[in-house]
Amino acid sequence: MKAGSKLERVLKAGHFAFTGEVGPPRGANVNSIREKLKHLKGNVDMVNVTDNQTAMVRMSSWAASIICIQEGVEPNFQMVCRDRNRIAMQADILGAYAHGIRNMLCLSGDHQMFGDHPQSKGVFDLDSMQLIMMVKKMRDEGKFLSGADIDVKPEIFIGAAANPFAEPFEWRVHRLAKKVAAGADFIQTQCVYNMPKIREWIRQANDMGLTEKVYILPGVTPMKSIGMAKYMQSKVPGMDVPDEIIKRLQGVDKKKVADEGIKIACEQIAEFKETKGIAGVHLMPIEWEHMVPEIAERAGVLPRPEV
């Protein structure tokens, strides 16, 4: 065991992992996050706690991660490179570990221009690859990036993101290989809608032996409406929503669109369970946490294993 987190134990035991996500509040509203967690507890193995997502100021991800621990839900502490330099990063990693956080997701972060403080200075002292390397060095060598010794090293299960859909497609699997070489233990992908593409990407990852070294959890976000699908298709950078998804949602009765979205998600999860090289699924129901129990039930991933 590298960190002994629940996610690591679930994956190590060979179970199909099922992880969720929660966005911290735009304020110090502890109840709102506790409320969201109620829907997630027991239905997922771990919850990603986003870090000022889309560059909007929110409660810090490590603080919200501690609230998750208090509520009995294992957090995945997300850290972006946009807001902290290497000094603050290492300090936060130590603090997070000291408070019981055992998983981290290392990300570049959306550009600050998308958020509510577009004038701010983006830090990007390290990039996500270098952040992964740094966490691994802290954990495995017990050393800071500078090379100095750490007094009690942080044992963190290291996560990274992948976008299997962005151009150039041929480069995607090599970038995955770089993240594995940097030290990623698990990968959570961008929301998947283009199934042929992810199949091809996983096939390449299998061929290169990467899936033996890293646990891959494709991202799944059920479409709530046709508007959401169209928005994701045209407005969200890096998102790949094929026309067939939109056509399928348009083909059902207006009242049944959300249900159809869940159906598509469940079909994806069913396929992922059977796919060699896929170790679980990361469910990202955007502002739809209360639907997680139903989605988990319909996707047949309940009960979650006790490990």
Place this chain on the structure above:
Amino acid sequence: MIVAERKPFDEIRSMVSNYKKVLTVGCGTCVAVCLAGGSKEVETLNAELNLAFKKDGIEFGAETLQRQCDMEFLAELDNKVDQYDCLLSMACGAGIQFLAERFPNKPVFPAVNTSFIGVNLDVGWYEEKCRACGQCVLAMTGGVCPVTMCAKSLFNGPCGGTNKTSCEIHTDQPCAWFKIYERLSGQGRLDQIMKISPPNDWSNQKPRKVIQPGYEERVKAMNS
């Protein structure tokens, strides 16, 4: 070259409005090439200032030096500045500071915003290319600067926001890492970016000096 843009006229006007005699100082090098602060621009600015301050009787003189980033040329102003109450420089930030250093008793005001180190795309059209990071990695990135041309200055890109050849920040902005990939792939040199690029040494976070080889002794003598 260093690219600059003239400041909005109202900002310039408010900086000099309390003085009686103002010397506008142009620079004949980078800012002249990029049409921001050469002798022509000095002339135009002074014409606008004369018009705006006609009633107030402020006088505007004009001088354009070959380079404001060189004391040798600044010396040409030594017996002229005394007649003026303040200096309005149209050089880049480096030139403005050197002018202020040469004449520490005179208020010096910037008439341009120094924008970047860049290239000429066409007449009047420039693009940033280098942030003077101090550790050039263009060999690894196929001649495309990841510090400047990538909105997140990533050394191991592209990020997840790369959008069909564009950067996530705008569809008009090409993704630097897409370009790096294309360039290296065309040259059969993708191995350059297969390796992980380690954390950068941001040496541009503190004031820097360069002494070229062979000049160390001379600098030492000047400092002692």
